[in-house]
Amino acid sequence: xxxxxxxxxxxxxxxxxxxxxxxxxxxxxxxxxxxxxxxxxxxxxxxxxxxxxxxxxxxxxxxxxxxxxxxxxxxxxxxxxxxxxxxxxxxxxxxxxxxxxxxxxxxxxxxxxxxxxxxxxxxxxxxxxxxxxxxxxxxxxxxxxxxxxxxxxxxxxxxxxxxxxxxxxxxxxxxxxxxxxxxxxxxxxxxxxxxxxxxxxxxxxxxxxxxxxxxxxxxxxxxxxxxxxxxxxxxxxxxxxxxxxxxxxxxxxxxxxxxxxxxxxxxxxxxxxxxxxxxxxxxxxxxxxxxxxxxxxxxxxxxxxxxxxxxxxxxxxxxxxxxxxxxxxxxxxxxxxxxxxxxxxxxxxxxxxxxxxxxxxxxxxxxxxxxxxxxxxxxxxxxxxxxxxxxxxxxxxxxxxxxxxxxxxxxxxxxxxxxxxxxxxxxxxxxxx
Amino acid sequence: xxxxxxxxxxxxxxxxxxxxxxxxxxxxxxxxxxxxxxxxxxxxxxxxxxxxxxxxxxxxxxxxxxxxxxxxxxxxxxxxxxxxxxxxxxxxxxxxxxxxxxxxxxxxxxxxxxxxxxxxxxxxxxxxxxxxxxxxxxxxxxxxxxxxxxxxxxxxxxxxxxxxxxxxxxxxxxxxxxxxxxxxxxxxxxxxxxxxxxxxxxxxxxxxxxxxxxxxxxxxxxxxxxxxxxxxxxxxxxxxxxxxxxxxxxxxxxxxxxxxxxxxxxxxxxxxxxxxxxxxxxxxxxxxxxxxxxxxxxxxxxxxxxxxxxxxxxxxxxxxxxxxxxxxxxxxxxxxxxxxxxxxxxxxxxxxxxxxxxxxxxxxxxxxxxxxxxxxxxxxxxxxxxxxxxxxxxxxxxxxxxxxxxxxxxxxxxxxxxxxxxxxxxxxxxxxxxxxxxxxxxxxxxxxxxxxxxxxxxxxxxxxxxxxxxxxxxxxxxxxxxxxxxxxxxxxxxxxxxxxxxxxxxxxxxxxxxxxxxxxxxxxxxxxx
Numbered sequence: 001x002x003x004x005x006x007x008x009x010x011x012x013x014x015x016x017x018x019x020x021x022x023x024x025x026x027x028x029x030x031x032x033x034x035x036x037x038x039x040x041x042x043x044x045x046x047x048x049x050x051x052x053x054x055x056x057x058x059x060x061x062x063x064x065x066x067x068x069x070x071x072x073x074x075x076x077x078x079x080x081x082x083x084x085x086x087x088x089x090x091x092x093x094x095x096x097x098x099x100x101x102x103x104x105x106x107x108x109x110x111x112x113x114x115x116x117x118x119x120x121x122x123x124x125x126x127x128x129x130x131x132x133x134x135x136x137x138x139x140x141x142x143x144x145x146x147x148x149x150x151x152x153x154x155x156x157x158x159x160x161x162x163x164x165x166x167x168x169x170x171x172x173x174x175x176x177x178x179x180x181x182x183x184x185x186x187x188x189x190x191x192x193x194x195x196x197x198x199x200x201x202x203x204x205x206x207x208x209x210x211x212x213x214x215x216x217x218x219x220x221x222x223x224x225x226x227x228x229x230x231x232x233x234x235x236x237x238x239x240x241x242x243x244x245x246x247x248x249x250x251x252x253x254x255x256x257x258x259x260x261x262x263x264x265x266x267x268x269x270x271x272x273x274x275x276x277x278x279x280x281x282x283x284x285x286x287x288x289x290x291x292x293x294x295x296x297x298x299x300x301x302x303x304x305x306x307x308x309x310x311x312x313x314x315x316x317x318x319x320x321x322x323x324x325x326x327x328x329x330x331x332x333x334x335x336x337x338x339x340x341x342x343x344x345x346x347x348x349x350x351x352x353x354x355x356x357x358x359x360x361x362x363x364x365x366x367x368x369x370x371x372x373x374x375x376x377x378x379x380x381x382x383x384x385x386x387x388x389x390x391x392x393x394x395x396x397x398x399x400x401x402x403x404x405x406x407x408x409x410x411x412x413x414x415x416x417x418x419x420x421x422x423x424x425x426x427x428x429x430x431x432x433x
Numbered sequence: 434x435x436x437x438x439x440x441x442x443x444x445x446x447x448x449x450x451x452x453x454x455x456x457x458x459x460x461x462x463x464x465x466x467x468x469x470x471x472x473x474x475x476x477x478x479x480x481x482x483x484x485x486x487x488x489x490x491x492x493x494x495x496x497x498x499x500x501x502x503x504x505x506x507x508x509x510x511x512x513x514x515x516x517x518x519x520x521x522x523x524x525x526x527x528x529x530x531x532x533x534x535x536x537x538x539x540x541x542x543x544x545x546x547x548x549x550x551x552x553x554x555x556x557x558x559x560x561x562x563x564x565x566x567x568x569x570x571x572x573x574x575x576x577x578x579x580x581x582x583x584x585x586x587x588x589x590x591x592x593x594x595x596x597x598x599x600x601x602x603x604x605x606x607x608x609x610x611x612x613x614x615x616x617x618x619x620x621x622x623x624x625x626x627x628x629x630x631x632x633x634x635x636x637x638x639x640x641x642x643x644x645x646x647x648x649x650x651x652x653x654x655x656x657x658x659x660x661x662x663x664x665x666x667x668x669x670x671x672x673x674x675x676x677x678x679x680x681x682x683x684x685x686x687x688x689x690x691x692x693x694x695x696x697x698x699x700x701x702x703x704x705x706x707x708x709x710x711x712x713x714x715x716x717x718x719x720x721x722x723x724x725x726x727x728x729x730x731x732x733x734x735x736x737x738x739x740x741x742x743x744x745x746x747x748x749x750x751x752x753x754x755x756x757x758x759x760x761x762x763x764x765x766x767x768x769x770x771x772x773x774x775x776x777x778x779x780x781x782x783x784x785x786x787x788x789x790x791x792x793x794x795x796x797x798x799x800x801x802x803x804x805x806x807x808x809x810x811x812x813x814x815x816x817x818x819x820x821x822x823x824x825x826x827x828x829x830x831x832x833x834x835x836x837x838x839x840x841x842x843x844x845x846x847x848x849x850x851x852x853x854x855x856x857x858x859x860x861x862x863x864x865x866x867x868x869x870x871x872x873x874x875x876x877x878x879x880x881x882x883x884x885x886x887x888x889x890x891x892x893x894x895x896x897x898x899x900x901x902x903x904x905x906x907x908x909x910x911x912x913x914x915x916x917x918x919x920x921x922x923x924x925x926x927x928x929x930x931x932x933x934x935x936x937x938x939x940x941x942x943x944x945x946x947x948x949x950x951x952x953x954x955x956x957x958x959x960x961x962x
Contacts, residue, residue: 059887381932
C-alpha cells in the first residue's frame with residue numbers, strides 16, 4: 001500500500017490527509033513536532049484571552065484520527081533524503097515514504113535585532129509561543145508593560161491579547177499608519193484611532209533598534225531607533241511577519257526560493273514530493289496573488305488540490321477570486337477582489353465611512369471601464385458568494401453600488417447602511433464627473 | 434459603538450481575571466438582598482414584610498445592574514468573553530460547583546419540601562421565606578403566596594436583572610437585544626402578571642401561562658384542568674382552544690416561518706432563564722459526538738413518554754358512550770393513532786432523503802407509541818392502562834421529567850452542564866419544534882463561503898452543544914433540530930461567517946463541500962468524490 005507522509009499537521013496538511021482518505025485507502029502519516037493533534041492556529045489568541053480552552057481550538061475530537069486510519073507521528077524532521085525516499089528525524093529515527101507532502105508552515109521573522117533571542121522575547125505563531133507568553137505575561141503584575149513590534153495582523157492580535165489581561169501595551173509600527181501597505185489611507189487611519197481608543201500606546205513610524213537585557217538575560221526594555229527612547233517592559237512580541245519554515249530542507253536537493261518552489265500542480269522539482277500551504281512558493285504568481293500566501297484558506301485549498309493529484313487526478317491549483325478577513329480588536333474586516341493600499345494607476349476608489357468611526361467600506365473600480373475590482377468592508381459583514389459572482393460576471397461599479405444590499409451579511413435587525421452609502425457614492429460620482 | 438478619540442490613556446479597565454472594586458460593592462449589595470431572604474428563611478419575623486421584600490428584591494436587582502454597568506459600560510462595544518475560562522464561576526471551578534450545589538438544593542426543597550421554605554400546610558398561615566412574599570401576592574391576586582409564587586417572582590427577577598446585563602453585554606447587537614427584551618416581556622407579562630390577574634377576574638380558571646404549550650406544560654390536559662376549563666365556560670374553553678391551537682397550528686406555522694427560535698429563545702420561560710441568568714454558563718455544554726448521540730435518544734424518549742402519558746391520562750377520563758359525548762375512549766385512541774400515522778407517513782413520503790438514517794429512529798419512536806396505544810386499548814379500564822394507573826404514570830412523569838429533569842438538573846446544574854441541559858436533552862416541546870425545524874422550516878444558519886478559519890468560537894459558545902464549526906469549515910449551512918437560534922455563534926464569529934436567516938426551502942441543506950475560493954472544476958471533483 002502506498003505510504004503518503006505529510007510533514008505538518010496544520011490546515012494544509014490535515015486537509016490533504018482528509019481528502020486523500022476520502023478518495024483512497026492509502027496509508028497516511030502526519031508528522032508534527034508542535035502538537036499531537038491538529039488545532040486552529042488562528043484561535044491561539046482566544047486561549048490566552050480566556051475565550052476558549054486549548055482543546056476548543058481542535059476541530060476534530062481525538063478519536064477522529066484513528067477512526068479514519070490517519071497515523072499521527074510526533075517528531076521533528078531534520079532531513080529529507082529523496083534518493084532513498086526517506087525522512088530522518090532529529091532523534092535519528094527514519095521513516096520511508098512513497099509520496100511526501102511538505103506542509104511545514106511558517107516561522108516568525110526576526111531581522112537580527114540585538115537581543116532578539118532573550119528570554120521574554122517571542123513571536124506569536126506556535127503553541128509554544130502561547131505557553132511562553134503565559135509564562136512571561138500571566139498578568140499585569142508579572143508583566144508591567146509589553147512592547148509589540150510589527151504592525152500587521154499578528155501584531156494587533158498580540159496587542160489585543162495582552163490588553164485583555166490589562167497589561168499596558170506599546171505597539172511599535174514601522175509604517176506611518178497601521179498596515180497601510182495593504183489598507184487604503186482612510187481605513188488605516190480609522191484602525192489607528194480604534195487602537196488608541198483601546199488605550200494601546202500606538203507608535204507610528206518607528207523601528208526597533210535593540211532589546212536590552214537584565215542581569216538574568218531577560219528582556220527589560222527596548223530602544224526605539226528614531227528617538228533613542230528606552231521603553232521599559234517585561235515582554236517583547238516580535239510580529240514582523242512570517243516566512244516559510246524550510247530550514248530543514250537546505251541540503252535536501254529540493255529547489256528552494258524564499259519557500260519551496262512548486263509548479264501549478266504543487267509539485268516540487270523532485271518527483272513524488274509536493275509542497276502546500278504557507279511554505280510553498282509558486283514559480284510565477286497566480287493572477288495578482290503573491291507567490292507565497294500565508295493564508296488559512298489557501299492552505300486548505302492547496303490541501304484539497306494536492307489530494308486530487310495524489311489520488312490519480314492530477315489537477316492544477318487554481319485559486320479563485322482573492323478574498324480574506326481579519327478582526328482588528330472589535331472591528332471586523334473582510335475583503336473581496338483587489339483593493340490596493342496605494343491605488344494602482346488604473347484604479348479608482350470610493351471610500352465611505354460611518355459617522356461612528358467603526359464602519360467603513362472602500363470600493364475599487366477601473367477608472368476607465370468602471371469594472372468593479374474589489375471591496376474592503378469594516379464593521380459591516382458582506383456575502384462572499386455575491387461578490388465572487390459579481391467579480392466573475394465583471395459587473396460595473398454602478399451595478400455593485402446599487403445592489404449592495406444583496407451582499408449584506410449582517411445579523412438580522414442590524415441597521416442598514418446601503419442607502420447612505422449609495423447616496424454618498426452618487427454625490428461622489430457627481431463631484432468627480 | 435463610537436470610536437471618537439478618547440485621549441485619556443487610563444489603563445484602569447477591569448482585569449479579565451478578577452473583578453473591580455465597584456463590582457465587589459455591587460456584589461455586596463446583591464448579597465445584602467439575599468441575606469434578607471436567608472433571614473426570612475430561618476424564620477426571622479420581619480415587622481413590615483412589604484418593605485423588607487422590596488428591599489431584598491430591589492437590592493438583588495440593583496447589585497446585578499451595577500455589576501453589569503461596571504463590567505460592560507466601561508469598555509468599548511464588542512464581544513465580552515475575556516477571561517470566561519479563567520473565572521471559577523464560568524469554568525466549573527469551586528464557585529461554579531458551589532453555585533450548582535446551592536441551586537440544586539433549592540430546587541429539591543422547592544419541589545419536594547416546600548414546608549422548609551415556610552409553606553403553610555392545612556390552611557395555616559405561611560411562615561419563613563414564603564411569608565415574606567405574602568404582601569406581593571396579596572397585592573397582585575389577593576391571596577397569600579405559595580412556593581410557586583416565590584419561585585415565579587425570583588424567576589422573573591432573575592430574567593429581568595440578568596436580561597439587563599445581557600443587553601449591555603451585547604449592546605452592539607440588535608438581534609441579541611430584541612430577543613432579550615422579548616423574553617423579559619413574556620416572562621413578566623405572560624408567565625408572571627397575567628395569570629395572577631386572571632385569577633383575580635375568575636378564581637376558578639386554572640393557572641395558565643398563555644405562551645406555554647403542551648407538552649412543555651404536560652399537565653394541560655389533566656382532568657382537573659379540563660373540568661375547570663369547561664366549568665369556566667367562555668374563558669376556560671378559549672384557553673383550552675388556545676392550548677390545542679398552540680401545538681397544532683400556531684407553533685408549526687411560526688416554526689415553519691422562523692425556526693424554533695421564535696419560541697425557544699424569544700418566548701419560552703425556560704429559554705428565557707437560560708439566555709439571561711444562564712448566559713455565563715453557555716460554554717459548558719458538551720460538544721462531543723457522544724453527547725449528541727445521548728441527546729437524540731434522551732429527548733425523543735421523553736417525547737414518546739409524554740405523548741403516551743398524556744394519551745393515557747386523557748383516555749382514563751373519557752367515557753365509553755358516544756351518545757353522551759362524541760369523544761369516547763376509542764375515538765380518541767383512534768384519532769391519536771391516525772394523526773401519528775399521517776405525520777409519520779407524510780415525513781417518510783416527502784422527507785425521507787433529508788432524514789437519512791434518523792428515519793429508523795423515528796420509526797422506532799412511532800411504533801413504540803402505536804403499540805402503546807394498542808395495549809392501552811386492550812388493557813385499559815376507567816383508570817388503568819398498561820395495567821398500571823394512568824395517574825401513576827402521570828405522577829412519574831411529573832416527578833422525573835417535570836420536576837427532577839427540568840428543574841433540579843435543568844437549572845440546578847447550569848454551572849456544570851451548561852444552561853440548556855433541559856432544553857437539549859429533555860424538553861419534549863423542543864423535540865417537536867426541532868423536528869419541524871429540521872424538516873419544514875425556512876430557517877437556517879448560512880455559512881459565508883470560504884471565510885471560516887475553524888477557530889471554534891461558534892462551537893465553544895453554542896449552548897446547545899452543536900459543533901457549529903464542523904459545518905462552517907465545510908461551507909455547509911447549519912440546519913439542526915436542536916438549534917434554538919440564539920444567534921451567539923454568529924455574534925462571536927470573528928470573521929463574519931454565520932448568519933441566521935429565513936429563506937427559501939430549496940438549497941437550505943447543502944451537504945456538499947461547496948467552499949468558495951477554489952475554482953469550479955476542483956469543487957466538482959470534491960463534491961463528486
